[in-house]
Structures are given as structure tokens and as C-alpha cells.
Amino acid sequence: MISVLLVDDHELVRAGIRRILEDIKGIRVAGEVNCGEDAVKWCRSNRVDVVLMDMNMPGIGGLEATRKIVRYNPDSRIIMLTIHTENPLPAKVMQAGASGYLSKGAAPQEMINAIRAVYSGQRYIASDIAQQMALSQIEPDKAETPFSCLSERELQIMLMITRGQKVTEISEQLNLSPKTVNSYRYRMFSKLNISGDVELTHLAIRHGMLNAESLINSEKCV
Template sequence: MNKIKLLIADDHRIFREGIQALLVKEAGIEIVAEASSADEIYNILESKEIDLVLMDIDLDGSSGIEATRKITMANNNIAVLALSMHSDHSYIMKMLDAGAKGYILKNTGKDEMIAAIKAVYNGASYFSSDVSQKLISQLVNKKRSNSSDIPLTRRETEILRLIAREYSNSEIADELFISIRTVDTHKRNLLEKLGLKNTAGLVKYAIQNGLLND
């Protein structure tokens, strides 16, 4: 089994060391490097193989939001999971718009952090419970976007709903009795049809259009 190659990006050394202490004995995760600034992140990504960046919003002299945007635009094989003290809706949305696939808070426990890392690595989205509540409370009260007029097939709606409920591709396949390849095809079609960039965009669309209320 391949280990998840992790880069920890945070401007506080003591916090980076704390994360390492929590995860160092986790069998499925390998901490490859750590960084305190965006420039350090970019240099590491050029020289080392990284699967996932655990990204703080506040970096040394730079923004984790902008770093996330550059990383996800340059290489869609590298996933970004936000780990932040900021629980404001605006910060959450900026990170998701930048391409982060998940958002957890710094008061998250070890087990949930590991679950989030594994979920995002496997292509799902992950939000800590407080973050999920903020997203839902904000988005369900907004006017539905014009894209809600785009017709989806019954199967596309089923898959979109399961994606928003944090099901992995294999779990969706098992739930709907279809192949993982078919799930991948539907997901690509959904992204193209709705004009979205990633799984986080699909989750936002599902919440905004009330699919989790059904």
C-alpha cells in the first residue's frame, strides 16, 4: 500500500512539529517535508514527490489561499487540505475557490485529521463539522445560481448528492451498483456540464441547490 506523501505548510514551527508528532506513527502517511512560506512550498514541490499539502491560510509573508491557487492550477495531482484557525465563511469560500478539496479547523482531533487527509487523497471532499454547518447555513439561504437551470439526469443527481455527502468514488460505485470508471465518467460530465473545476465546486453546487435536503 502506497503511503500518502504529505507536506505540512504552516508559519508556526511549533504547530508543524505538533502535527508531525501526531502523524509520525500513522502507517499510511509519510511526512515528506514542511514549509513556513509559499516560496518554500514551491521549492519543495519542484524537488520532491508530494500527494497532499496540509495548508494553513496564514503563511510567513504570504497567503495560503494564493499558494493553493497556484498549486492546484499547476498540478491537479496534488491535493490541498486547508487546516486553519479561521472559521469565517469568507475564508472557507476563498480556500475552496482557490482549489482546496477540504477544510478542517486547528482544533480538530487526530482521528478526524487522519480521516480528512485520507478522504481528500482519495478524491473526496472533507469538512469538519463546524465548517460544514457554516457552509450549509450560508449557502442554503442564498439565491440559487443561474446554473440551477441546467438539467441533470437522475443518475447525475444521485452521484452529485453522494459526492456532497463525502462518499468516495468506490463508495458511490458500491451504493449505486456501478463501476468506478462509470462514476469517474459521470463526475467529469458533471464538472463540464456545470462549468466547475473540482469536487469542492460540486459540493458547493449541491448545497446551494438544496440537494442535501432531499
């Protein structure tokens, strides 16, 4: 029996996935949490085979939660299930230790296939995302976005800023000093050739790193 933890800040999304998995023989939902921090705590206190992780959530988000869970348990099998499929996120997520990457637009059967694949020790990346990643290796100039130049930590802080989180909040959640967060922030601005958070948000929207729903949710959380 494959046990699965659902991590998403939208209750309807978790309910939908739970209903799908409840009908699948050999898979059971072991738990549900609504943020990255609780996912980390849950995985430290409970045994689970596969974590279905959302990327954009209040708090540390899915990327940092993945990094923390894998650091605590290198054998963790995490599938990022997200609306974000643009470079460089898939590659950064896999580098952080995830075992799979799926779009939330994937068919239920593909999600089930992904769960079974990572449980058996394989990696699973949706075919369209895998093709995009492969093309980025062959034709990097065509596949790159402005965000491709960011480090994994810079990308994480970028996602948190565009969700409306302040430097002090980010520093607390990532266990970094405000000075260190600001250093990453200004280095990121320099790389992207922008001057502030508003420009960063506009750039993220333009390149598919942030959508209207994420922006509305971030405003609700501020």
C-alpha cells in the first residue's frame, strides 16, 4: 500500500485529489496539510511513501519545504504538483530533491502513474515538461527566461516576494538574517536588471512564474 501526503493550501484541490486516490487500489491518503511548514513537521513525525506538494503556498512554499524534507530524509519521494511549468522551475525543483514534477492540468491517470513510478524509485516528469527541459539543454538561448540566471535560493526568495511576503517574514521562515535576505534580493534585482519588488512581480507575471490566482491569494495572506 502506497501512503500519500497531500500538501496544498486549497482545500478543494486536496479534496479532489483525495477523491481520485480513494478509488485506486494500492494507494491511500495518509494525511493532508495546507502549507510547507506543516508538511515538514508532518514528515518528521510520520512515515509516508510519497508527498504530493504544491509549489505556491503561504509561508516557505513548496520548494523550500521539499529541500527541508529531503535534507531530513534523503529517501523522501516528493512530486511537485503545480501550475508552474516554465523554466527554470522544473529543473530547480528536481535539483532540490524532488522525484517528480507534474502540472495540475495533468490527467488523473498520469498522477497515479507518477505516484507509482516514484514509489518504485524512478523519477517522473510530465512528458511536455521533460521535453521543455530537454530542449533547454539543446537550445538554451531559446528556452531560457530571465529567471534562469537565478540560484535556487534566489528563486525561492523571488517566489516569496511575489506572494507579498516581507523581508522580515522571509528571514524568519528561511532562518536567515534580514541582511542576508536583502543581499539575495538585491543580487537578484541586479541579475534581472530591475529596481524593486513591483518590477519583479510584473516580470514574474509576464514570464508565467506568477498568475492572477496566486497574486490574489498572496494579497489575502498579507
